[in-house]
Amino acid sequence: MASTHTKIGDFTFDNCLMNAAGVYCMTREELAEVDASAAGSFVTKTGTLTKRAGNPEPRYADTTLGSINSMGLPNLGYQYYLDYVIELQNQPNSKNHFLSLVGMSPEETHTILKAVQASDYHGLVELNLSCPNVPGKPQIAYDFETTEAILTEVFTYYTKPFGVKLPPYFDIVHFDQAAAVFNKFPLTFVNCINSIGNGLVIDDETVVIKPKNGFGGIGGDYVKPTALANVHAFYQRLNPSIQIIGTGGVKTGRDAFEHILCGASMVQLGTILHQEGPAVFERITNELKAIMDEKGYKNIEDFRGKLQYMN
Template structure:
């Protein structure tokens, strides 16, 4: 019996667990249409701010041997641009797979304003609140400020009743896993997305004796193979700590079917591809799906649920 990649998420069955990571191949309608017509089961929009942003000066993204480094600065077409796209798609494809809509305001108030607009709109997909973005100068990003994390979610769920997930940065300490999970478990979240890039890495061109991106004197978020072990650790840590009703989206270092298998084994339900999608284009989904099926069939699995979350320890 051939392996099936069918995945149930929020009472909807997707043909596979794959989608793009927010920020990659989703900045405009052309890229979103290409995703929608690819082998990915759904897509997430570029994290939007209230108004259009040009982002940081170029060069702000650089491919490196084991992944990427970037400091994009949230370039996007603005909240209304993406909301119109997903609502128009709903009307055009009423039976299509639900889309994901990402917001990443530059302040708590901006996030609340955008989420209220989503709540009042006709959008019936899934909303993602990016909590791994800047807070205020001199403070850590929102998800590293545990008091603020609880405060913003409390304010959100006073009015937001549609499906909502949150994008998290990587955590590196068991105490932080425990504290973050205890806060997240207080709210009716439908998922957490682990992880955003590992912040403030530095890559050096030894020939030029120089950094490779312009913003922040070369400091940027790491993605790709570099971050897979950290991503897997966060997926596993939250899978074993969160209420079963809160699903995990695994993001970070998914380059092959084997990488996807590892994320699923750790407990992820859906999977996002970022750096490799940037490097390879939307055909990456065909390849990774084929490789994942081959692994499953070699192991005798006919469905993802037969092994999802069943990581063995020694």
């Protein structure tokens, strides 16, 4: 049978599927469930300098074609997650993991990353440059000057494996500009995409979530074409040493296959994981392997990035 084994940087994973930051990753208990599942890894909730309660509820709703959320970065603080991934990495036969982080200001971000640099953690870190749901705070990655300034400072002191979580881009010139920034740095990976920000879902005459008068990040079926476009655009533009994690609209093995075809080395599940729980990893893995077997692919490198165009 086909193998879904993959690599990000120098780290190996038995399966290319994992959770997306924000889903099934708030507590140690949730992370342990993902870790015990068929998933190849987990990423923690995006940890901030101190614990955050997040936005008022209801702040998440399932919809006909996906989901909408305005969570507001609820988390237990970066130290909670850092302690857990260090604990796990010291266990025999532990999977490799991702620690998701962001500060509420550049200064906070550097404080957190300096603490991780000084810690015993030697795994992957994902800096979340794409939080669309914090009132009064823009998405960092839409400001290329700020993004470059932050990364320039980060790489003066941070020497461990490091990647960034990105919002969706919609203009070809923005792919060009963003890639030009990222190619200046020794990034291990980029993750495309976070939810599409500031959608609006209505039930009868009322919005379905409370924060921001109903505006929230859209996930699920709605976002897959945008996610695939972002994965492939960056696969075409980034240095080959920078790998891509594909996120957005994955609920079947076929969806995961398309992300890999566009260039993704790993694929994250968000909305469908929220809806079905960690058992979903086994189902989607089996569906992906069935497609690979049918096409004669032994591993994901046989078809990764080999999207075909019309003549």
